Amino acid sequence: MLTDITLGQYFPGHSFLHKLDPRAKIMATMIFIIAIFFAESLPAYGVVTAFVVLNFVVSRLPLKLIVKSLKPLWIIIVFTMGIHIFTTPGIVLWQYGFISITKEGVYQGSLMTARLVYLIIFSSLLTYTTSPIVLTDGIEHILNPFRRIGVPAHELAMMMTIALRFIPTLLEETDRIMKAQTARGANFTSGSILQRGKNMIPLLVPLFVSAFRRADELATAMEARCYRGGEGRTRMNELSYTYRDGIAMAAIVLVTGILIWMRWFI
């Protein structure tokens, strides 16, 4: 059923990664994503692998979650692998007509695939260990300095928060309307594509009506509580850095430093 879908990717827990400040986590993730591209040699990849594994262990997430995060992107992963294997010139390992696999291709392809997989895993660790609301809060803080050049940081964050807040509500609503129409004999699961599209009308019309109604009610409720944008707004839960964030940032800087050193000074 629809309500079985967990919102976002958040997997509740109390690990070191879960307790980090979202700002630190977002920035660390961005730095590491860039740092991954510094890695070119096998030893450098060893460092990246070790760091990703370390983070995974510290996060105390089940391994199947990580596998799940890679699943939707397997086509891209296979495609990357294929492009490199078949198009890199070098020592031919295997040939059939104009198709050939080269040693360099396999090497290059494996590294590129590893890079991609690490990127996905690392950013998944961020979304798995940070609840969407906290994540939005962090994004707002990071965007704040850019307000001067016209980035509506608060408004963006507020929109994201509201959208996130209403995803479960609308899913629940969808589930309910679907059940109500199913009880009246509607069929959402079989028939041709055209027929199925037509069958969605009894679901979509009430869903849109209710979404607009909710939006309207929410706007009124916010105005009734004197909401008028982010200017001068304080918050109930202030974000604050702890020693953990210091450790995390130090680790990221250290790893990035090592990768830069391996790239240009060895």
Add this chain to the structure above:
Amino acid sequence: MSIQLENVSYTYGVGTPFEKTALRNVTMEISSGDFVGIIGHTGSGKSTLVQMLNGLLHPTMGQVTVNGMDIRQKSKAAMDMRHKVGMVFQYPEYQLFEETVAKDIAFGPRNMGLTEEEIEQRVKEAMEFVHLDYEEYGNRSPFRLSGGQMRRVAIAGVIAIHPEYLILDEPSAGLDPVGREEIFSEVQRWHEEKNITVILVSHNMEDISRLANRLIVLDHSEIILDGEPLEIFAKQQDLLHRAGVSVPPVTEVLQYLQGRGLPVEDRVRTVEEAAASIYAGVRGNTHAH
């Protein structure tokens, strides 16, 4: 003819950290002709229970049979059997979608594959049932009606399927007293005239004590009481309180009077009966002096 639940359990979100058992090992039978009231505080499993009765949810464990047919099956016969159990959800007016009232009510009968004449016949009958004039309202947009009228259109949409069993989940929520009275008196009339089995989920004890001949009380995913409503109200106040529900106001008043030494009969359904009971009690008391 009955709906039977055998050792039924239901768990939401199996295998996720949000796993939650909504129903635990429920065995019961709802016989044809019953008027069953189901109560329990929020989150006790009422909604989950009623959604199993017509196969909207399939039990994680156990079996649900309607008139002897296992409704988990995908066969045509099992699907048809599910149509014999009509379900009116909470706030059913949010399921309306058609351009006109008549078309919306016709949605169910049309899905059953009836002929146009039969459909029109059923729409008219269903609208009559909910006291909406076919000529006046049939061609109106359901979105331009008042809340109470929308609710009635939605109920008519379920009635038009001609269910043998009618499940109503808080049908009076958000209605004014007049609208509530109308809906319940119609449901009761249908129950009596057409021998429809009614399953009423409600928070309102008064409605249940007035209408139902059987009461099921749910608490923490289990059935804790099942029996004649007046009997339960008279004898099981402790269990009811523990389940987070209270006896109807009339019963409460009469039980208070009993506690203060006035010999009144507390097994009454309506305010009128309560008044008669108090009158008799007071008279009996003065005679005794």
